Amino acid sequence: MNNYPPKVGGVELHISALARRLADRGHTVTVITLDNATSSGTEDGVRVVRLKGTPSIGGVLAFPWPGAGNRIRKVLRESGADVVSTHTRFFPMSYLGVRAARRLGLPAIHTEHGSDFVRGVSSLVAVASKAVDWTMGRAVLRGAGRVLAISDASRGFVRRLANVDGHVFHNAIDAGFFAEAAPQVPAHPTHLVYVGRVVAGKGWQRVVDVAEALHPKLPDLHVHFVGDGAQRPLLEQSVAATAHPERFTVHGYLDAEGIRGILAGGVLLNPTELAEGFQTTLLEAVAAGAAIVSTPVAAAEYLRGQGASVRTVAADDRQAWIEATEQALAEPLETVSPRLLESMDWSGRTDDFLREAGSASPRGRRS
Known part of the structure; x- marks a missing residue:
């Protein structure tokens, strides 16, 4: 994969959590990633091999240097790999991973984290990203023996882009860790929270606007x-x-403990307009006992359907955002059901991944 901790993001957290859980269960896990600043090594039981690449574009997309494909195949052979897992269709490392699996006769399982073409970018970048999706992205999806999509929207996008049937594989969290911070008695929310990248399309401006509108009353x-x-x-x-x-x-970046302490007893505002996958921040908020006001992204709609305290609002409806946030602040926080907490935890999701990986089949060896 292109990115792995110490780089921070939703995909990075998903991959590292899954890798650690698999290692905890006795599986040998090797992560091959791009990173010019961090050394290779063993981290939390996971072997991390970091290859050199180009400077990243926007802090997200980098390209490996020539020869990376040979290096990846060598690592796979040395580690005795029996399955290759890749993440997000437009990353060059996903393409190299699927190709390496095919050449070695190994099954490849790809997890798609996006739900649409890239949004919130310039017209030039949008055209370029679509070209990548229709070529390399489609090749990744069609080359994998199994495709997982982290939401129904992601599964639909996979179908549109590559005519491939994906299997829904929701994101997950350490639910018990976040639930430890949840208020133990019925209480009203006391504050607003924004958690995410501070970039175009994420909607942080809406949070400032809503807060200013409510401050005279509150x-x-x-x-x-x-x-x-x-x-x-x-x-x-x-x-x-x-x-x-x-x-x-x-605050800037905070660790998981800092995030859960701020989420607890608050209202998470998630005004994103990007093509999100299945945001773990929303799962963390629910587990920590927070209410949510969000655009109708996949995780928000799913959690609302499960009975969590979630309100969905169109991104461009300013008055609706103000009213929904005020309503969330006025109502007592709800206790999260044990069933919902269990469904969000990595324990069960790791079982799901192992079953899916076991059903992936090689696409055939190529020279």
Whole structure:
């Protein structure tokens, strides 16, 4: 895969959590990734092989240097791999991983984290990304012996792009860890939270706007921004320009313990307009006892259908955002059912992955 911790993001967290869980169960796990700044080694029982690549575009997309395919096949042979797992169709490492599996006669299982073509970018980037999807992305999806899609929307996109039937494989979290922070008695939310990259399309501006609209009615309302990104300077400027900048805190990146403490007893605002997969932040919020107001992305719709305290609002409906957030703050937080918590945990999802991997078949050896 292209990215792995210490790089931070939803896909990176998904891959590292799954790798650790598989290693904990006694499986030999090797991750091959691109990273010019971090050395290879064994981390939490997982062997991590880091190859050199080009500087990344937007902190996300990098390309391996020539010869990476040979190096990947060598690592796979040395490790005695019996299945290859790749993630996200447009990453060059996914293409090389699927191709290496085919040449070695190994089954490849691909997990698709996107639900549409890239959004929130310039017209030039949008055209280029679609060209990559229709060529390399389609080749990855068609070359894998098994395709997992982390939401119904992702499965539909896989079908449209490559005419391949994917199997829904929802994202997961350490549900028990986040549930430890949940309020133990019925209480009203006390604050607003934004967790995510501070980049175009994620909607952080909407959070500032909603907070400003509610502050005259709710003078004690505080807003927490967790995350970093290219637009963080703009966020800090926007906060400084509000009538009450002291009611906002821009934290930057926080670890899981810091995030769960801020989510607990709050309302998570998720105004993203991007083509999201299945956001773990929403799972973490529910487990930590937070309410959610979100655009109708896959994870929000799923959790709402499961009875969680989730309201969905169109991204461009300012008044609806203000009203939905005010309603969420006015209602007592709900206790999360044990069944829902269990369904969000990595324990069961690891079982699912092993079953899916066992059913993946090789596409055939190529020289």
